[in-house]
Each structure stands twice: as structure tokens, then as C-alpha cells.
Amino acid sequence: MDFKSKHEYLRYVIKEYIKDNGLRPGSKLPTENEFQQQYDVSRHTVRLALSNLENEGIIYKEQGLGSFVADPSSKKKLKEIGVITTYISDYIFPYIIRGIETEISKSGYSMILMSTNNDRDLEKKAVQMMLERNVDGLIVEPTKSAYYNHNIGMYLKLKEYGIPTIMINAKYDEIDISSVMTDDYHSGFIAVKELVDNHHTNIGGIFKIDDRQGKERLKGYMAACYEFGIEYNSDNIIVYETETMQSTMHNEVNAMIKEARVTGIVCYNDKIANDLLDIIFENGYSIPKDFSIVSHDNSYISSLRTSLISSVEHPKDELGKKAAQLIIDSIENGADISEDYIFDTHLVRRTSVRKLED
């Protein structure tokens, strides 16, 4: 066989050598010196041939060790998973993100992180960006999950392109994408039950209703009131949305406390519970003497203040981990994610609930 040059010939020979000996990825090749002697060429020529093979992705070299057969599968695109959350820094989200990162980096994936600040336009831009990037998988925490979603088109495209997608914390009813969630209905229920068990009969609630979690917790609250024969006064069920949080706390919630219309309060989450504590203290009341509180998410907030808030556990890291596992399983083994994964919830008792005497 006539080759254009010695190094081209050598390159061919080495490729044949790998094939003929059935060398697996990672197998060591002869050293430069050995090639040099065996084929009676200069080391420069050997290095040129090897260098070209390295650029082709057929071999790799390690200083001090030798040259090795490369893994052809690693030539493929870098593995990446997109993550879209409503917030990055707030509250429990960093823990969820950490759970995801820990899990996917174990399998060699990178995380592309974007946040929507609970804004639908930003959500659209984020999904679009993920599509452009052609990510291998996508984990999304839905924006304002309780409302009709205007970005359905984007999500349908994900399906079309065959990009495995999973939601966390909530899901969109209109779109058939599975979700990893907590059992928020049950959470709302056991929050009320805790107060009922402590003989409270006058129980208010503060709920965010622009996400699925808030709505579910509210439903659980209502169901428990019904089951335990608690009459709920609609004035004491205070609901808010992302944008009206501040004013709602300042007006409706403040009024409820000032007038002491209830003895027990269920809060949408610990952040709200924390703000509620301030309102209670400002009005000259104390916890749990005047008000008993049960909250949700069991975040760092619930254990930082001296009035430790009883709160319904949210798995956080675990939730992120589970979502990551499902996505990776879907990417690598084609496992289909057609069912939701629901985490059980339980109450973590602290010192914010007082037993009333009858």
C-alpha cells in the first residue's frame, strides 16, 4: 500500500493495530519509542501520527503514562440538564437546586440554571433557551402553576423534540408532564388536625393561591375543617398572590390578629409564618400563648427564631434528587416518566402550638 506520507501510513497502522487486537477503550498502546523502533521512523513522525489520532478522538495521551484507546461514546455532545426554577436564592429553592446538582454531577451532567422570578414571560424565554441549547433533559418548577399556562406551545415542543421533562413542586393541568411533588392536600389537612388535636376550634388560614401547592394546602385545610366539624369563617381564610403578599399581610392579616378573631392559624409557608410572628409581636401578643401556628415547608426559618414554628416537612434536597434521578433514568435508559412521584409529608412539632383548656 502506498501512502502519501510516513505519518499517514503510521496513523493507518495504529488504527489497524487497535482493531486487530480488539483493544477496548482505555487499553494502552505501545510507547512512542516502540513505534519508532518498530517502524524505523523518527519520534517526530510517530508523534505526528499519534497527535492526528488524538484530534480524531481515537486515542488520548497522558504524560508519564502513555497513549490509550479513547472511548468513542465520549466523543458525543456534552451532557447537560436544564433547570428552571421560580427563584434561586429564596427560601427552600437553594436546597432543591443543590439536590439536583449533587445528583446530576454524579452522572457527569452539567446543570444549566435559569430562574423565572415567577414571571411567565421569563419562563417562556427560559424554556426557549433550553430548546435552543438542545439540553438532554429538563427540570422545571412551574410559574404560577394554578393559572392557565400561556406557554403550553413551548412545552409541547419539548415533547416533539423528545426532550425528557419533569416538573417539581407543582404541575400544569393542561400539559401532560409528570411531576415530583409533596402531598400538599394532606399537608394542609394535618396542619389543621394538629390545631384541632390541641382543642382549637377557631382556626384561620393564610394561603398563596397562584400556585398549585397553595391551592392544595387550602383544599386540605377546608377538608379537615369539614371533617372535624370546624366552622370556617371566610374572613379568616386569607388568600394572596405573589404580587399582593405585602398588602395582604399589612391589611387583612393584621386586622385578623389585632381583633384576635382566631386562636390557631395555618400558614402557607414558613416565610409567611415568620412575617406573621412580627405582626403578632407588634400587636402585643405572644406565641404560643395568644396564637398557635402551624406552618409548611419546615425550612431553616422555622427553627431560627426563639418561637420555633411547628411546620409540615418538605423534602427539599430529596425532591431535587428524585427529580434528577427520574430525568437521568429517562435520558439514559429511556425510562418513561408517565406518573407523578408524591412525597409523603409529616408534621415537625416545635413550640408554636399551645393546648387549649376546654
Added chain:
Amino acid sequence: MDFKSKHEYLRYVIKEYIKDNGLRPGSKLPTENEFQQQYDVSRHTVRLALSNLENEGIIYKEQGLGSFVADPSSKKKLKEIGVITTYISDYIFPYIIRGIETEISKSGYSMILMSTNNDRDLEKKAVQMMLERNVDGLIVEPTKSAYYNHNIGMYLKLKEYGIPTIMINAKYDEIDISSVMTDDYHSGFIAVKELVDNHHTNIGGIFKIDDRQGKERLKGYMAACYEFGIEYNSDNIIVYETETMQSTMHNEVNAMIKEARVTGIVCYNDKIANDLLDIIFENGYSIPKDFSIVSHDNSYISSLRTSLISSVEHPKDELGKKAAQLIIDSIENGADISEDYIFDTHLVRRTSVRKLED
């Protein structure tokens, strides 16, 4: 500038040459001979540099004609910035990450996020991954920044490949990479000053010393003690490292409190201050009656407990934003990041410091 080898340097120079002269695809580069003479290297070295650039798709060569600038559009890549932090979910890091994300997404970049958990091996893996991904820019929060860094090689490669890099919170002395930081020396100083101004003369300190910030804060503490004529008892300067935090708090710090050896304490950060509060309460003391505390970082922790901790402000979001701006400016306009950016610090007063009567 320090480069690992001549050909890497030359490779960098040629890239700069293309950028600085605004060469369009197809423009002819100087000949190998010209480079050889101009930079006083062998032709072999020039050819190696050009060969690498060819493999990267930056230039192409034609025998008998010369070397030319390649068309980058044929491999146009999505814009991405790598972010490596020690932790994702803990403490102030989510805020820094948010600051970065907000800023870079404005300019159409995606964020690749990895965490090191303050482990050098993971840091190496992370930088390696970023190199493989060929990110457009990199923001790194150094791991154990007070120690000699074993990953210098990785960071030099970043320079060689011309990937703009900036550090946040700290920097490695051995590597010439600029950093966005807070003035931690000054922070430590004003923390002591606050206690001195309130007539404390017996001032202890708890510092983490495996990162630059902790060391600087400790230096500031010492300098202030010296300047204000405070005698410091070395038993009351308690230092710890990431791994020994728990045991140090449990033993040394607990002893200092139990024996009430000091009246004022400067804490490395709010997390430590928060743990310190627990130790103080467990020993039957209260704040600020028995102990006055000044802490660092002004995080959510400092304002969540009923004993609100006076703390030296850390810019958090702003720091992330600034780092992102510098990186983007460097990527898009070739601005060079040769100087550190230092944020001023100031004390946020709360209720953890009591004025002593003389």
C-alpha cells in the same frame, strides 16, 4: 504573563492578533517564518501553535499559500458562563448566584453551575468540566483559599485557552487571576471597633481560617486590638477549619462562654453567631446582657432571631452582579480584568451589642 509553554503563549498571541486587528474570516495571517523571527522561536514551535489553532477551528492552512482566519459561524456556539461555588444552598451563596444569574441572562448567556463543597478534588473536576465545555467565561469562588492551591495547572490552562476568569470572595495568591471581594480586613477592624466604642475591653473572636476572608477578618481584628490597646488573650481567639467547626464550637467556644472569659465576641459570620447564641442560651446567659456580639455578612440569619445580631454588611447580590459584569465585558469587548474589585463594608447595627458602664 506566565504561560506554561512557548507554543501556548504563541497560540494566545495569534488569537489576540486576530482579535486586535479585527481580521475577518479568510484574512491571511503572517507566515510561519515571520512569526518565527518576530517572537524568536523555532519554526517547530510556530507550527505547533498554528496546528492547535487549526484543530480548534480558529484558523485553516493551505499549503503554498499560508494560514488564514477560519469562519467561526460554522461552529457558532451558544453563549455560556461557568460558575463554580463552594456551596449552592448555604447561607449567602444563593444570593451571589442569583446576582450572577440575573446579570448574565440579561446578556443572553446561560449559567453552568457546579459546586465544590469546599473540596479541592471536586474543584479540579469542576474546572476540568468547564474547560471541556469550552465556556466563554468563568466565575469561581475559590476552595480553601487560604491554602496553597493544587489546581494551579488547571487555572493556567484557562489563561492559555484565553477563557476570561474571575474569582469572587477570595483569590489564590499563586495565580494571577483578579477577584471581586469585600474589604474583609476592614470588616474585622470595624467589628472590634464597635465593641470598643461600647466600652468592651475583653474581646474574643471566632474565625474560620481556611479561607482568605476568615484570615483577613482575623487580621483586621488583631490590628484593631493593637490600635485600641486591647490585650488579646490567645485563648479567646478561637480558630477553626471547615472540618473542625462542630467540635471547635462544642469545646473551645463552649468553654469560653461557660467561664464567661469575655464580654464581647467577634464572629466570622452569622452562621457562627447563630450557633454561638444557642451556646450562650444553653449556658443560661442572655444577649446582649451578658455577651455582646458583632458578626459578619449581614445575612437573613442576623435579622431572624429575637436577638438581632449586629453584622458587617456583605454585598452578596451586588458582588455576583459585579463579577458577571466584568466577565461579560471581558468576553464581549476584550476588556482585561487585571485589577481586583473591592467592595467597601459597613456595620449594620442591631441589638446584640450593649454599652458597658465604666
Added chain:
DNA sequence: ATGGATTTGTACGTATGTATC
């Protein structure tokens, strides 16, 4: 069409540096 100058490609030699075991 051709020869000479230019420019990159191939090839050999030698020495020393650096990473790994």
C-alpha cells in the same frame, strides 16, 4: 509554459522538562 521565490508539509536529529509509578 517555466523557473524562482514563497509558504506550508514531511522528516530526521538532539536535548531537556515534567508527570507518573
Added chain:
DNA sequence: TGATACATACGTACAAATCCA
């Protein structure tokens, strides 16, 4: 610590492709 193997870098010579007078 020495031996091994790849990396860097200097040198020389000639071949092949291109361009132009």
C-alpha cells in the same frame, strides 16, 4: 529515588503547492 513515557523546543533539510514574473 530512578526509570519510564510523553511534552517542549531548539536545529536542519528537502518536498510539495502556489504564485508570479
